[in-house]
Amino acid sequence: MNTNLIEDNKCDDQNMETENWNVELSGEIINSRQYTNENLEGEISNLTKTLNSTLNFVENEEIYWQTWEWKSKQHIFILSSAGKPIYSRYGNEDDLVTLFGVMQAIVSVVLDSNDELYFIHTSNKHFSFLRKESLLLVSVSQLPSNSDLSIMRLNYIYNQIISILTLTQLTRIFQQYNNFDLRRLLSGSERLINSFIDFTENEPGFFLNSVECLPLSSSVRDNIAQAIISSCQKIRNLLFAILLAENQLIIIIRMKKYFLLPSDLHLIFNLVSSSQSFRTAEGWTPICLPYFDASGYMQAHVSYLSEECQACLLLLTVDRELFFILSEAKQKIVEKLDRNALLQQIKEAMKKPKIFASEFNVPKLRHFIYKNKNTNQFVFPQYEVPYHIPEKQNSLLLLYCQLCQQLNKPFTSLKLLFQQLKTETVLGWDTKGIELYLIFEPFVTKPEAINAVNKLLKYIKKDEDKLFIVNSPTF
Amino acid sequence: MINIKVKTVLLGNSKVGKTSLVRRFIENKFIDSDVSTIGGAFVSKEVFSSSYGEVSLCIWDTAGEEKYESVTRAFYRNANAAIVCYDVTCAKSWSRAKGWVSKLRQFEEKCVIYLCATKLDLIKEMSASKAVSEDVLSAYISSVNIKQHFETSSKSGENVDIMFKTIANDYIQLNKENFAEYENLCLTSNDSEKTCCFKFF
Ligand SMILES: Nc1nc2c(ncn2[C@@H]2O[C@H](COP(=O)(O)OP(=O)(O)OP(=O)(O)O)[C@@H](O)[C@H]2O)c(=O)[nH]1
Ligand SMILES: [Mg+2]
Numbered sequence: 001m002n003t004n005l006i007e008d009n010k011c012d013d014q015n016m017e018t019e020n021w022n023v024e025l026s027g028e029i030i031n032s033r034q035y036t037n038e039n040l041e042g043e044i045s046n047l048t049k050t051l052n053s054t055l056n057f058v059e060n061e062e063i064y065w066q067t068w069e070w071k072s073k074q075h076i077f078i079l080s081s082a083g084k085p086i087y088s089r090y091g092n093e094d095d096l097v098t099l100f101g102v103m104q105a106i107v108s109v110v111l112d113s114n115d116e117l118y119f120i121h122t123s124n125k126h127f128s129f130l131r132k133e134s135l136l137l138v139s140v141s142q143l144p145s146n147s148d149l150s151i152m153r154l155n156y157i158y159n160q161i162i163s164i165l166t167l168t169q170l171t172r173i174f175q176q177y178n179n180f181d182l183r184r185l186l187s188g189s190e191r192l193i194n195s196f197i198d199f200t201e202n203e204p205g206f207f208l209n210s211v212e213c214l215p216l217s218s219s220v221r222d223n224i225a226q227a228i229i230s231s232c233q234k235i236r237n238l239l240f241a242i243l244l245a246e247n248q249l250i251i252i253i254r255m256k257k258y259f260l261l262p263s264d265l266h267l268i269f270n271l272v273s274s275s276q277s278f279r280t281a282e283g284w285t286p287i288c289l290p291y292f293d294a295s296g297y298m299q300a301h302v303s304y305l306s307e308e309c310q311a312c313l314l315l316l317t318v319d320r321e322l323f324f325i326l327s328e329a330k331q332k333i334v335e336k337l338d339r340n341a342l343l344q345q346i347k348e349a350m351k352k353p354k355i356f357a358s359e360f361n362v363p364k365l366r367h368f369i370y371k372n373k374n375t376n377q378f379v380f381p382q383y384e385v386p387y388h389i390p391e392k393q394n395s396l397l398l399l400y401c402q403l404c405q406q407l408n409k410p411f412t413s414l415k416l417l418f419q420q421l422k423t424e425t426v427l428g429w430d431t432k433g434i435e436l437y438l439i440f441e442p443f444v445t446k447p448e449a450i451n452a453v454n455k456l457l458k459y460i461k462k463d464e465d466k467l468f469i470v471n472s473p474t475f
Numbered sequence: 476m477i478n479i480k481v482k483t484v485l486l487g488n489s490k491v492g493k494t495s496l497v498r499r500f501i502e503n504k505f506i507d508s509d510v511s512t513i514g515g516a517f518v519s520k521e522v523f524s525s526s527y528g529e530v531s532l533c534i535w536d537t538a539g540e541e542k543y544e545s546v547t548r549a550f551y552r553n554a555n556a557a558i559v560c561y562d563v564t565c566a567k568s569w570s571r572a573k574g575w576v577s578k579l580r581q582f583e584e585k586c587v588i589y590l591c592a593t594k595l596d597l598i599k600e601m602s603a604s605k606a607v608s609e610d611v612l613s614a615y616i617s618s619v620n621i622k623q624h625f626e627t628s629s630k631s632g633e634n635v636d637i638m639f640k641t642i643a644n645d646y647i648q649l650n651k652e653n654f655a656e657y658e659n660l661c662l663t664s665n666d667s668e669k670t671c672c673f674k675f676f
Contacts, residue, residue, distance in 0.1 A: 188511030281516035
């Protein structure tokens with residue numbers, strides 16, 4: 001990926017709009033003049049113009065763009081390989097039929113020449129394309145967005161769709177009916193897709209590929225695990241038990257040999273956080289976890305522990321007949337937790353505010369992320385001044401995201417990164433099992449920063465077994 | 476005394492307001508939410524105590540979305556009662572409701588069926604019009620053996636409690652003899668607490 005080119009673009013004469021464009025094929029950037037196949041070049045050029053003007057047309061119509069915060073957000077479109085509208089983050093897909101048509105055309109033109117289209121950068125819009133077997137996902141942003149991140153986001157959205165339908169079903173439908181209107185099957189699930197896109201924009205867990213844990217002393221956590229394990233012992237086909245405190249993990253218990261990846265867990269978080277009804281009723285919900293098994297559904301028993309203790313318990317199985325057995329197990333779990341005052345402990349831990357960077361007394365440190373690479377868990381302190389307003393939080397997240405990507409770029413051995421920027425100084429450090437990102441006030445020297453790292457590491461190490469889930473208990 | 480559990484299932488098109496009915500009944504709240512149920516949701520509530528014991532409704536709130544149709548069977552299997560819902564303003568949901576009724580008649584002969592028109596407040600406050608005329612409705616009800624037709628609003632709460640209580644009460648009335656017999660059995664076997672499991676799963 002060539003970020004320079006993208007930045008060059010920004011300086012282009014705004015009036016030239018579609019005259020200057022770059023297309024990234026198979027990850028390589030080729031601009032209009034470099035591309036050898038002249039016919040294709042002309043075709044792509046024309047289509048890009050059409051794409052841009054179609055978008056602008058809708059924009060001028062002001063059907064929905066008023067609500068669109070172009071600056072910080074991406075527009076997302078999903079269409080079928082045949083070009084049928086499936087989803088649009090803003091506005092109504094039906095108004096966008098032409099746009100979808102052009103998108104489909106441009107992708108297939110490139111495909112016909114045995115190549116793959118990933119990005120188009122014009123002077124004021126940036127398009128990312130992700131082509132999957134039956135679907136095409138497109139994101140558009142006005143700011144030169146981070147291309148890798150856009151593709152990662154589109155992949156996440158694709159996973160959300162798989163999670164709703166399973167890959168098997170999705171493939172079968174389009175094999176049978178090339179022209180199928182997938183909205184029929186996704187209706188009612190738009191909310192899940194919307195909130196998952198928000199998740200990728202607002203939660204560091206997305207680009208860190210990790211989850212956050214509810215701080216609890218390790219003995220309490222172990223006891224919670226024991227209460228769950230002992231209540232579920234004789235249940236066959238129970239794969240996972242997951243206890244969540246909003247978006248923080250309390251514990252996950254798994255069947256031997258099975259694991260869940262963070263991106264699957266994120267789907268579970270999303271399911272729970274976007275459905276209030278689990279608070280009243282016990283859910284018995286089919287869910288597909290793409291990394292675990294994209295081909296089929298698991299069945300999730302979803303319920304909150306109690307009225308007072310709003311932690312959410314998920315029991316995942318492959319057996320559709322297990323509802324009442326799991327329901328009973330849940331009762332037992334709650335009784336045990338209650339008897340051992342663990343419900344109370346969870347409740348208190350959930351009430352406690354998150355940690356603040358300032359409580360570590362590290363001079364000039366504003367904020368940080370600590371990620372444990374072995375367990376894919378991270379600590380993200382509460383936002384505080386100057387990151388108390390959403391706008392600033394947004395740019396802080398972007399900054400972290402860039403740091404994270406720089407450190408994790410494939411084929412580089414970058415381990416330490418120190419940058420003095422206009423409004424802050426940042427440090428990223430990739431070390432044994434840990435990734436650290438520190439945000440300081442603008443004027444901080446390197447020795448000061450290193451000092452801060454050591455101090456912080458010492459504090460965190462001390463509390464490690466409280467901040468993170470160290471054990472990985474099994475049934 | 477015995478614990479009497481009435482397995483009740485809610486069926487109907489997506490968005491007709493099944494989940495809202497349950498929330499109104501359980502929490503006495505109306506929350507305008509556009510989240511569709513995924514799969515099914517289970518909840519139980521004690522309704523009243525009869526001369527035979529506590530009666531509770533065990534309610535399966537099902538997902539009305541097309542993609543879940545294949546799993547819905549599992550939810551209405553062996554149901555004692557079914558509430559088939561339609562949106563009082565929406566003709567499409569009415570024809571789907573009729574579809575559910577015939578399915579139930581086909582697979583669950585013993586299930587007592589109730590029809591429930593939802594969102595009655597839309598008629599009263601927004602002066603929307605009813606999708607099904609009285610004549611069509613009464614002709615249909617008498618033709619397919621519907622126990623009762625309710626018009627409810629989860630928003631105002633109108634008729635919601637009454638509907639669920641009626642269902643529990645009907646169940647007791649219908650099964651009186653069984654309970655009496657069962658009580659005798661319990662007395663002779665000297666078991667004080669027993670769960671009644673007739674027809675329940
Ligand atoms: N005005 C009014 N709106 C209602 C009423 N009941 C439900 N709604 C609205 O109708 C929509 C759908 O309600 P739900 O209860 O989620 O519908 P559902 O039948 O459970 O839908 P699925 O879970 O998809 O099958 C929501 O926006 C509710 O706010 C009512 O009594 N009056
Ligand atoms: Mg519902």
